[in-house]
Amino acid sequence: MAKxxxxxxxxxxxxxxxxxxxxxxxxxxxxxxDVPTARAMTFRVSQGGGETNVACGLAHTFGLRSxxxxxxxxxxxxxxIRNQFRTAGVDVSRIIWFNTKNDDSKLTTDQKGTLCNGVNxxxxxxxxxxxxxxxxxxxxxxxxxxxxxxxxxxLFTEGVRVFNTGGIFxxxxxTTWEVALxxxxxxxxxxxxxxxxxxxxxKVEPDKSRARQINQKIAxxxxxxxxxxxxLSDALGYETKVAKNAPFSEWLQAYKxxxxxxxxxxxxxxxxxxxxxxxxxxxxxxxxxxxYDVKSEVFHVAPLxxxxxxxDRTGGGxxxxxxxxxxxxxxxxxxxxxxxxxxHGILVQETPGDVxxxxxDRLLAEVKRGASGRxxxxxx
Numbered sequence: 001m002a003k004x005x006x007x008x009x010x011x012x013x014x015x016x017x018x019x020x021x022x023x024x025x026x027x028x029x030x031x032x033x034d035v036p037t038a039r040a041m042t043f044r045v046s047q048g049g050g051e052t053n054v055a056c057g058l059a060h061t062f063g064l065r066s067x068x069x070x071x072x073x074x075x076x077x078x079x080x081i082r083n084q085f086r087t088a089g090v091d092v093s094r095i096i097w098f099n100t101k102n103d104d105s106k107l108t109t110d111q112k113g114t115l116c117n118g119v120n121x122x123x124x125x126x127x128x129x130x131x132x133x134x135x136x137x138x139x140x141x142x143x144x145x146x147x148x149x150x151x152x153x154x155l156f157t158e159g160v161r162v163f164n165t166g167g168i169f170x171x172x173x174x175t176t177w178e179v180a181l182x183x184x185x186x187x188x189x190x191x192x193x194x195x196x197x198x199x200x201x202x203k204v205e206p207d208k209s210r211a212r213q214i215n216q217k218i219a220x221x222x223x224x225x226x227x228x229x230x231x232l233s234d235a236l237g238y239e240t241k242v243a244k245n246a247p248f249s250e251w252l253q254a255y256k257x258x259x260x261x262x263x264x265x266x267x268x269x270x271x272x273x274x275x276x277x278x279x280x281x282x283x284x285x286x287x288x289x290x291x292y293d294v295k296s297e298v299f300h301v302a303p304l305x306x307x308x309x310x311x312d313r314t315g316g317g318x319x320x321x322x323x324x325x326x327x328x329x330x331x332x333x334x335x336x337x338x339x340x341x342x343x344h345g346i347l348v349q350e351t352p353g354d355v356x357x358x359x360x361d362r363l364l365a366e367v368k369r370g371a372s373g374r375x376x377x378x379x380x
Contacts, residue, residue, distance in 0.1 A: 016159030024051020048354025055323030067091035111169035114273035125282035200234035302342035
C-alpha cells in the first residue's frame with residue numbers, strides 16, 4: 001500500500017504553485033427563482049459542480065491559489081462558465097477544451113450540441129415545496145474523459161498542496177472513476193494531500209452497488225473523507241443506526257460510531273467529517289458540523305445553528321469542505337477548521353447559487369456569531 005499524505009504533512013505554500021486543485025464536473029445552473037422550472041419565464045444564471053465548488057470557495061472567499069480540472073466545449077456556454085471561474089479568482093488554465101470545428105481531432109465536436117456542456121435547472125422550493133433539480137448532462141464533454149488523458153505527473157510536480165475530487169465525478173461516466181484513481185494515486189506519490197466528498201446522487205448512478213464498488217477503490221488513497229451518514233451508506237455501504245429525523249445530538253452519537261468503523265477499515269484516513277442539515281422546511285434549517293482527527297481519536301464539533309432561514313440549499317457540503325481546507329492551509333487547528341467549515345456551509349445557503357458570494361471577513365464574523373449564539377446586527 002502506498003504511503004498516504006496526512007493533513008499534518010501538507011506542503012508549505014512556498015513549495016507549491018497551487019494551494020488546491022479540484023477535479024470534477026461543472027455545469028451551467030439556471031435558477032427560476034420564485035417559481036417552479038415548468039412555469040419559469042426568466043432565470044438567474046450561475047455555474048456550479050460538487051467538486052469545482054470547492055475550488056471556487058478556496059479562491060473567492062479565502063484568497064487561495066486554486067484551479068479546476070474539468071472538460072468543456074468551447075462555445076458560448078463553456079465560455080460563460082470559464083468567465084465565472086475567472087470572476088471567482090480560479091485558475092482556468094487546466095481546463096480541457098473540445099473545439100466545435102468537427103475536424104477529426106481527438107478533442108472536437110460539432111456545433112449542433114452532439115457533445116455539450118452540462119446544464120441544470122435548480123428550483124429552490126419554498127416552505128413545504130421541496131427543492132428540485134433537472135439535469136441535462138448525458139452528453140456532456142466531461143463524460144469523454146478517460147485514463148491517460150491527463151498528465152498527472154506534470155501537474156503534481158509543479159506543486160499542489162491539496163487535491164480534491166468527489167463521488168459525482170467518479171460516477172458520471174464508465175471511465176471517470178479511472179481518471180480519479182490515476183489522480184489520487186499520483187497525488188500521494190508526489191506528496192499532495194487528497195480529499196474527496198463521496199456524495200452519492202441516484203440521478204447520476206442509480207446502482208448503489210456500482211457506486212460502492214468504485215468508491216471502495218478510491219477511498220484507500222484519501223487523506224480526508226467528507227461524507228454524512230447517508231453518503232457513507234450509499235457510497236461505501238456503512239449503515240448509521242439513527243432515526244431519519246433525529247436531532248443533532250442523537251445523530252452525532254450514531255455518526256461517531258460509523259466514522260470510527262470507517263477509520264478502522266481505512267487506516268489511510270487522517271480526517272473524516274461532514275456537515276449536518278436538519279431541514280424543518282425548504283426555507284428553514286438547523287446546521288451543524290463535525291470533524292474527526294483519526295490519529296488523535298478526537299471529534300471536533302462546531303456550534304449548532306438552529307432554525308436558520310436560508311435562500312438556497314445547494315453547495316453546503318462543498319463549502320464545508322473548502323472552509324475546513326482553507327483553515328488548515330492557513331495554519332489553523334482542527335477546532336478552528338470545523339468552525340470555518342460550518343460557517344462557510346451555512347453562508348453559501350444564504351446567497352444564491354452553488355458557491356458563496358462572501359469574503360473571509362464575513363466568514364470570521366459568522367464564526368464569532370455562531371460561537372456566541374447571538375443574532376445578526378445590521379451594519380451601517
